[in-house]
Amino acid sequence: DKGFFEDAGVDVKIEYFTAAKDRDAALTAGELDGVLCDEVAISIYQNSDIDMQIISVTDGFWILVASKDSGIQSMADLEGKKVGLSENTMIEYLVDDMVTSSGLAVEDIEKVAIPSMPTRLEMLRNNQIDAALLPAPFNDVAIADGGLEIIKVDNTEANIAVLGMLKEAITNKSAEVKAYVEAYNKAVEYINSTDISEYEDIIIKTVGYSEDMRGNITLPTYRKAELPPVEAVNKVMDWAKNKGLLTKDISGTDVLHEVE
Known part of the structure; x- marks a missing residue:
């Protein structure tokens, strides 16, 4: 709503899902280039030969x-x-x-x-x-x-959520992905430096808060795009493997991609 994507010259369409299975169905149908997900989802994508890369952690x-x-x-x-x-x-x-x-x-x-x-x-x-x-x-x-x-x-204790992007999109839409990250970073600067009252309407509408939460919404201090530590990703991958979710050996280095 603040025009950060438009200013960066990238057209971004955001789709909202209330359950991971609906998000994954849209991804499988080829309707998405990237997803806000978690490292377990990344491991399952990779195990299913969907080359989803982590391009940043997100905060929450x-x-x-x-x-x-x-x-x-x-x-x-x-x-x-x-x-x-x-x-x-x-x-x-x-x-x-x-x-x-x-x-x-x-x-x-x-x-x-x-x-x-x-x-x-x-x-x-x-x-x-x-x-x-x-x-x-x-x-x-x-x-x-x-x-x-x-x-x-x-996210100071665990990488609760990450921004994943298909390797195909990173390769074929590299300029757009870079512009997306630049716009994301500008949005982070705006949120961290601006009183929440200036954009609280957007949060209430987008996230789904009830009106009586106005004035009581707490946000974290957001970080600009950065990759999670490899060791933390490996810990999650090991958990997924031990649960029987993975048939392949997948490590953090397989799924991390720094957008430059």
Whole structure:
């Protein structure tokens, strides 16, 4: 809406999806050049011979929210509880990491696969699950409804989300991809240096916040386009391989591409 892409001379069409399976269906149909996804998705793409490259991390945070009637006050209370997530994604990776880091075993919780974010939120609100890992605006809504924040994870601790671009697009549309990154960096500068009230309308409309969240929306400090550490990517790839999601050996060096 601020014209950063237009100023950079690149025509960008943004498609919105509420579930990874819908995004992946559009990608498979050849409707997308790039995706905002996660490293687990990148590994699965690569394993399926879709050469998706990471061109940057993106910033944000996820919150593990417990329902107000669950009795959960800390990670230790998750034992025997139902946790809503989407399987075979970074969300499940993060839940596994949270659980094992707290001293529990992954088997100590009951994972409930709920790919759709709106459905996951509704099931949490209706006490059909005890906790859920949610992004904005769903985590804000859940907490506003009385849910309890158990733990927050941002991109300083894990690469929650990345910007992936097909190698074919990087090769055949190199000028456009470079212009996209330049526009992204200018947008980062604008957001970090401008009071949120100047663009809050755009956030509410685009992300889907309710109007009563106006004035209470919190954003991270965004970084300009940069690649994640190879070691962090390797950790996720190893997790995916151990879960049986991959039949190939894929490393961070296979999926990282610096746009120059």
